[in-house]
Amino acid sequence: DAGVTQSPTHLIKTRGQQVTLRCSPKSGHDTVSWYQQALGQGPQFIFQYYEEEERQRGNFPDRFSGHQFPNYSSELNVNALLLGDSALYLCASSFRTSGRGDTQYFGPGTRLTVL
Amino acid sequence: GQQVMQIPQYQHVQEGEDFTTYCNSSTTLSNIQWYKQRPGGHPVFLIQLVKSGEVKKQKRLTFQFGEAKKNSSLHITATQTTDVGTYFCAGPPTGANNLFFGTGTRLTVIP
Numbered sequence: 463d464a465g466v467t468q469s470p471t472h473l474i475k476t477r478g479q480q481v482t483l484r485c486s487p488k489s490g491h492d493t494v495s496w497y498q499q500a501l502g503q504g505p506q507f508i509f510q511y512y513e514e515e516e517r518q519r520g521n522f523p524d525r526f527s528g529h530q531f532p533n534y535s536s537e538l539n540v541n542a543l544l545l546g547d548s549a550l551y552l553c554a555s556s557f558r559t560s561g562r563g564d565t566q567y568f569g570p571g572t573r574l575t576v577l
Numbered sequence: 578g579q580q581v582m583q584i585p586q587y588q589h590v591q592e593g594e595d596f597t598t599y600c601n602s603s604t605t606l607s608n609i610q611w612y613k614q615r616p617g618g619h620p621v622f623l624i625q626l627v628k629s630g631e632v633k634k635q636k637r638l639t640f641q642f643g644e645a646k647k648n649s650s651l652h653i654t655a656t657q658t659t660d661v662g663t664y665f666c667a668g669p670p671t672g673a674n675n676l677f678f679g680t681g682t683r684l685t686v687i688p
Contacts (some may be wrong), residue, residue: 552619566622570618
């Protein structure tokens with residue numbers, strides 16, 4: 463049973479560029495959340511997708527957008543990259559039960575470096 | 578806005594000593610979850626507590642959820658080098674399904 467997978471594992475971009483990160487959820491999961499984790503800090507919630515729609519959003523600008531596909535996989539897009547976007551981007555999947563803090567299973571993350 | 582603080586921020590212990598991290602939320606939580614992140618790794622789910630005053634044990638780890646559902650603790654008995662990592666508590670904001678993570682406690686175990 464495959465867990466949460468993410469690609470790529472590492473990425474280097476320059477300021478102003480755009481990036482797309484990909485995530486496949488754990489088998490049986492229908493909800494995907496994205497988190498940004500800066501060095502030495504806890505994960506910060508970006509947004510969550512369920513039934514191919516953005517259901518919740520954290521305090522991130524519109525440069526951060528996403529998508530969920532019918533097979534539940536998801537993409538995170540970041541436009542006009544800034545140096546401060548350098549971080550570990552984590553995808554977490556869950557199966558929607560209570561819809562109130564369902565247990566999240568995290569992927570290995572994508573390490574994004576913006577130069 | 579919601580805040581979830583953990584203390585201490587860092588903890589160094591000798592192998593075999595006990596370790597405790599405390600988690601305090603500014604708002605009542607419907608549940609509290611604990612995650613462990615090894616250096617260079619990703620958060621791994623440890624446990625979820627739902628009921629007020631709930632206590633759960635996993636081998637050497639003991640988790641508690643406060644009566645007011647605003648605080649929690651993780652206690653490790655007789656630490657081992659495999660316990661090294663950062664421990665995060667996390668809870669859902671009111672009416673939401675995402676998790677709000679605490680500031681984390683980084684544990685170092687000295688052999």
